[in-house]
Amino acid sequence: MSVLRLEHALLDGRVEDDVLLTVEDGLIAGVSTGPSVGGVSTGSTTVAGITMPGLANCHSHAFHRALRGRTQAERGSFWTWREQMYRLAEELTPDSYKDLAVEVYSEMRATGITAVGEFHYLHHQPDGTPYDDPNEMGRALLAAADEAGIRIRLLDTCYLAAGIGRQPEGVQRRFSDGDADRWAERVEAFGDERVGAAIHSVRAVPREQLGVVAGWARRHDAPLHVHLSEQVAENEECLAAYGVTPTQLLADAGVLGPMTTAVHATHLTETDVRLLGESGTFACFCPTTERDLADGIGPSRFLHDAGSRLTLGSDSHAVIDLFEEMRGVEMHERLATRQRGHWSAAELLAAATYDGHESLGFADGGRIAVGQRADLVTVGLDTWRTRGAGATAEALVFAATGADVVA
Numbered sequence: 001m002s003v004l005r006l007e008h009a010l011l012d013g014r015v016e017d018d019v020l021l022t023v024e025d026g027l028i029a030g031v032s033t034g035p036s037v038g039g040v041s042t043g044s045t046t047v048a049g050i051t052m053p054g055l056a057n058c059h060s061h062a063f064h065r066a067l068r069g070r071t072q073a074e075r076g077s078f079w080t081w082r083e084q085m086y087r088l089a090e091e092l093t094p095d096s097y098k099d100l101a102v103e104v105y106s107e108m109r110a111t112g113i114t115a116v117g118e119f120h121y122l123h124h125q126p127d128g129t130p131y132d133d134p135n136e137m138g139r140a141l142l143a144a145a146d147e148a149g150i151r152i153r154l155l156d157t158c159y160l161a162a163g164i165g166r167q168p169e170g171v172q173r174r175f176s177d178g179d180a181d182r183w184a185e186r187v188e189a190f191g192d193e194r195v196g197a198a199i200h201s202v203r204a205v206p207r208e209q210l211g212v213v214a215g216w217a218r219r220h221d222a223p224l225h226v227h228l229s230e231q232v233a234e235n236e237e238c239l240a241a242y243g244v245t246p247t248q249l250l251a252d253a254g255v256l257g258p259m260t261t262a263v264h265a266t267h268l269t270e271t272d273v274r275l276l277g278e279s280g281t282f283a284c285f286c287p288t289t290e291r292d293l294a295d296g297i298g299p300s301r302f303l304h305d306a307g308s309r310l311t312l313g314s315d316s317h318a319v320i321d322l323f324e325e326m327r328g329v330e331m332h333e334r335l336a337t338r339q340r341g342h343w344s345a346a347e348l349l350a351a352a353t354y355d356g357h358e359s360l361g362f363a364d365g366g367r368i369a370v371g372q373r374a375d376l377v378t379v380g381l382d383t384w385r386t387r388g389a390g391a392t393a394e395a396l397v398f399a400a401t402g403a404d405v406v407a
């Protein structure tokens with residue numbers, strides 16, 4: 001058992017002073033606050049700064065990290081960025097992918113992230129042939145997470161088509177299992193409880209096969225994530241092919257629900273927002289990627305008010321900093337509406353901590369409370385950015401960065 005005396009701690013969205021924490025077997029066994037705590041010193045370790053639950057990065061494509069700084073040299077679109085990303089995807093092997101992912105997850109750790117949802121679709125050899133162990137690439141990511149010391153939900157992604165009605169081309173052959181039943185067979189063989197499910201998008205999984213993936217996730221009580229309406233082109237393609245929006249298509253196929261996360265959810269109709277909210281589907285926003293790729297600004301507040309809890313991800317890892325993602329949600333709304341105060345610091349911290357954890361199927365993480373995992377990070381209050389900003393939730397969200405995480 002260890003006893004930590006926290007100078008400041010984030011409890012239920014508020015920063016409290018003088019918090020005494022006991023930790024046993026990696027779990028929080030006791031939390032007490034108040035002035036009496038100040039006198040306790042025997043056998044305890046004092047932690048300066050604000051200690052908070054470790055952050056959950058709910059949307060990661062680890063290999064995109066290699067593109068950082070390299071896609072800005074010329075003008076381009078989302079689709080030209082995707083071409084560069086595909087060229088990179090062609091070259092990775094299980095070994096080189098593991099090495100890259102260790103770096104990425106270590107960077108996450110250093111910036112206060114203790115849990116990651118890895119949206120993984122780089123499954124097969126370059127010509128589409130499975131490796132001897134068809135889950136070798138996924139296992140490389142799990143091993144990388146172990147080595148970096150980060151908790152992972154490997155969201156094994158079903159990716160079958162280049163677009164609606166189009167066969168996979170080029171590097172996309174690495175992504176495809178042929179059909180959703182074969183995807184399920186491969187994932188079933190994984191035999192690791194850290195594996196969850198993902199549907200790449202309505203572009204990449206045909207309508208009649210969406211239910212197979214959703215059914216697998218339900219049977220295994222596993223989180224299910226899906227890219228949704230990141231680009232207007234996806235909506236147009238879906239409307240042309242099926243006559244409904246991507247959200248409606250997912251709703252009709254039984255994909256939405258409280259174990260499901262819609263990633264991006266940028267270009268939605270009012271009905272889409274209602275479908276997502278009423279089903280209790282999480283909405284994962286990735287502001288630093290969405291602005292990098294010129295996606296647009298999703299209706300985060302409408303989604304939240306309709307019933308979709310917000311979570312956050314660094315997605316393409318142009319930036320790995322969940323503090324910046326928190327801030328980005330509010331700042332983008334401000335620029336779009338010329339009004340301040342859409343999101344409170346406490347709400348954004350909830351997105352980055354316990355709501356994020358829950359969307360990854362980790363209900364035992366994201367709070368400083370008895371019974372929760374003691375995945376804790378500390379933000380220093382004497383750095384250039386945080387000095388004088390106060391020991392408050394607002395200082396965490398609007399002043400701190402990942403570089404201010406000191407432990």
Ligand SMILES: [Zn+2]
Pocket residue numbers: 059061119227263315
């Ligand atoms: Zn993504």
